[in-house]
Amino acid sequence: MNKFNKQPIGVFDTGVGGLTIFKEIRKKFPFENIIYFGDNAHCPYGNKSKFKIINLTKSIVQFLIKERCKIIIVACNTATASSIEYLRQNYEIPFIGMEPAIKPAALNTISGNIGILATKGTFDGELYNSTREKYTNNVNVHISIGEGLVELVESGKMNSQSSIKLLKKYISPMLSKNIDTLVLGCTHYPILKEQIKKITGNKVKLIDSTKAIAERLLSIIPNPETKTKGTDIFYVSGEVKKFKKIGEMIIEHSIKNISKTKLEVK
Numbered sequence: 001m002n003k004f005n006k007q008p009i010g011v012f013d014t015g016v017g018g019l020t021i022f023k024e025i026r027k028k029f030p031f032e033n034i035i036y037f038g039d040n041a042h043c044p045y046g047n048k049s050k051f052k053i054i055n056l057t058k059s060i061v062q063f064l065i066k067e068r069c070k071i072i073i074v075a076c077n078t079a080t081a082s083s084i085e086y087l088r089q090n091y092e093i094p095f096i097g098m099e100p101a102i103k104p105a106a107l108n109t110i111s112g113n114i115g116i117l118a119t120k121g122t123f124d125g126e127l128y129n130s131t132r133e134k135y136t137n138n139v140n141v142h143i144s145i146g147e148g149l150v151e152l153v154e155s156g157k158m159n160s161q162s163s164i165k166l167l168k169k170y171i172s173p174m175l176s177k178n179i180d181t182l183v184l185g186c187t188h189y190p191i192l193k194e195q196i197k198k199i200t201g202n203k204v205k206l207i208d209s210t211k212a213i214a215e216r217l218l219s220i221i222p223n224p225e226t227k228t229k230g231t232d233i234f235y236v237s238g239e240v241k242k243f244k245k246i247g248e249m250i251i252e253h254s255i256k257n258i259s260k261t262k263l264e265v266k
């Protein structure tokens with residue numbers, strides 16, 4: 001790929017979750033232009049069928065291709081689980097997908113027990129199951145579906161009683177199995193890291209794939225030798241105001257260039 005290629009990097013998720021990935025990419029690639037798409041009109045994807053998710057991601061990908069993106073980061077574990085194979089087969093543009101960080105968790109554990117928190121869609125996916133099979137032969141894996149957590153993050157209720165209650169419900173059974181490593185297998189969950197830490201304490205290491213994705217991107221597109229700062233453009237398919245408010249908290253930066261765009265889903 002051309003070093004000076006100013007075509008944007010496309011990043012998408014079902015809402016604000018992928019901003020955890022956006023933030024890391026922006027840090028590593030100050031000179032790249034980035035377009036972020038948050039499909040908050042159809043959020044959450046967690047319980048949607050594979051067919052429905054493929055249709056939604058197809059529309060987002062077509063939109064990002066029209067915007068001249070040169071690579072697309074599927075910054076959503078659930079969307080990756082259902083559609084990455086389809087997208088790779090049907091579009092020429094390169095994709096980077098997300099998957100729960102099972103391998104580093106399996107390598108890190110001393111107790112031999114790891115926990116994974118993700119959506120139903122992610123656990124149902126082939127990617128999760130083949131990775132689990134490959135790396136967890138000598139490790140006990142304890143899983144929990146984080147039903148409802150994405151919605152709470154999307155409405156900015158990270159510190160609410162409901163969030164704490166749900167997190168305790170999902171994490172406590174894993175703690176009773178002596179996990180020392182917890183994989184945050186959804187890009188929305190690192191936004192709840194502080195709340196999760198209060199439940200797990202310091203003895204449990206939290207692992208997510210945020211940094212690994214930025215590293216992967218670096219291996220595909222090296223930073224261009226230009227001094228021009230990259231631009232950020234945000235699109236959402238649903239509510240703008242809420243996305244902007246919560247998004248600014250996540251990326252710790254103001255979101256200026258944002259607009260609503262209707263997603264053409266067939």
Ligand code: DGL
Nearest residue numbers: 017044045046077078187
């Ligand atoms: N951020 C998405 C993920 O990584 C959330 C999925 C959803 O919308 O349920 O899985």
